[in-house]
Amino acid sequence: xxxxxxxxxxxxxxxxxxxxxxxxxxxxxxxxxxxxxxxxxxxxxxxxxxxxxxxxxxxxxxxxxxxxxxxxxxxxxxxxxxxxxxxxxxxxxxxxxxxxxxxxxxxxxxxxxxxxxxxxxxxxxx
Numbered sequence: 001x002x003x004x005x006x007x008x009x010x011x012x013x014x015x016x017x018x019x020x021x022x023x024x025x026x027x028x029x030x031x032x033x034x035x036x037x038x039x040x041x042x043x044x045x046x047x048x049x050x051x052x053x054x055x056x057x058x059x060x061x062x063x064x065x066x067x068x069x070x071x072x073x074x075x076x077x078x079x080x081x082x083x084x085x086x087x088x089x090x091x092x093x094x095x096x097x098x099x100x101x102x103x104x105x106x107x108x109x110x111x112x113x114x115x116x117x118x119x120x121x122x123x124x125x126x
Contacts, residue, residue: 017109020089023082028120031075041065083120
């Protein structure tokens with residue numbers, strides 16, 4: 001059977017690739033969410049200060065911002081870990097001569113995983 005099909009030798013490879021890609025995708029989305037939340041919280045705190053709001057309200061909002069700032073490094077490190085695991089999996093388990101133009105399950109997953117790694121690289125240190 002073709003390499004990209006769902007023959008028994010590729011089922012485990014496809015399953016593992018889906019799991020690893022899913023972990024990267026979820027963590028990337030989580031990280032992007034926290035980045036947006038950070039920007040919104042910063043803007044809100046600045047707006048409250050500009051409007052001379054009650055100091056206790058400003059302090060409470062600043063604490064929300066600090067919580068977001070504490071979560072960001074963890075989300076980034078998990079994204080880096082999962083992206084590295086996915087890259088290693090692709091390098092070690094996926095045949096180097098795989099024809100990605102065939103469009104089978106494996107080829108599609110490999111192409112998607114490569115795109116996901118490119119998108120994740122924008123959030124990771126070089």
